[in-house]
């Protein structure tokens with residue numbers, strides 16, 4: 525029999541599949557628990573539940589399920605263009621922003637070429653890079669965050685993409701406007717900078733830059749964003765990129781004809797009108813972040829300061845047994861050993877009651893261990 529693993533492209537052979545957060549139903553089955561009693565803080569999802577405006581938009585769309593969606597996403601692109609102060613031909617829609625990352629890699633990477641990204645950066649960057657046979661150039665992190673000068677130094681003649689996440693997942697680290705500007709100024713103009721802003725809506729104020737402010741000046745910049753986090757549409761899979769029209773045209777050539785479904789398109793349009801939901805998401809996140817930080821302080825634990833909707837907690841010991849102990853308590857968080865962080869656990873900010881459940885369970889598990 526032929527070895528179809530050995531026959532796979534060599535970059536693919538070396539990949540491990542993406543590991544998602546453990547689903548609630550899976551844990552409920554394994555431990556014979558009531559799913560309603562389980563708290564899942566493992567996938568940086570929005571704890572608010574879907575916005576009523578979004579539910580209504582989806583309900584209105586259901587009658588058209590036999591039709592293909594608008595493959596050009598005209599309405600959503602128009603609304604995003606207005607919101608983001610760009611032209612509609614600068615917007616690319618994706619089946620989640622994950623799709624955008626894949627499109628970029630498919631369009632610009634190939635065997636013999638490479639992408640530069642940081643240690644402890646989002647797990648999808650190596651996947652999309654190696655999946656097309658390109659080389660991943662991983663740059664050591666600095667204080668858990670991106671070391672932008674070292675990333676610049678890692679760029680060579682074969683580099684086509686640099687992936688930077690601001691804030692980064694799973695660390696929550698960020699860089700300021702000055703650092704971004706210096707980086708963009710020094711990256712060669714033929715290297716595409718993919719600035720992944722999946723969590724930008726949480727990171728209002730302070731010193732976190734808005735990537736859109738740099739699009740006009742740097743034609744090699746692409747900003748990717750998502751409706752999965754602060755807008756609460758993770759299940760529907762819708763994200764987008766803002767770039768020069770030329771890059772948008774290139775991505776449009778490689779995408780699936782109907783990569784964003786009609787319910788997602790309608791939901792995203794509605795979500796953009798629901799500023800109350802976004803404000804509530806932010807408010808809840810700020811409150812929960814304080815709650816988790818205070819809880820960690822009381823437990824004598826460290827953490828990595830975060831601008832996302834999650835916090836990486838430093839347990840000061842191997843985290844795997846604590847993760848298992850939390851599962852026994854019906855609390856699912858995210859181990860990050862696969863990100864090179866075996867002593868941390870990443871916890872998504874939940875509702876205040878969920879955060880309290882987590883802290884209580886953590887205290888119990890740590891006391892036992």
Ligand SMILES: Cc1ncc(COP(=O)(O)O)c(C=O)c1O
Pocket residue numbers: 567568619620621622623646689691692693720722749750751752758761762763
């Ligand atoms: C940094 C970062 N980028 C992109 C994504 C992809 O999200 P989605 O495909 O749901 O838009 C995630 C999801 O967790 C993320 O953490």
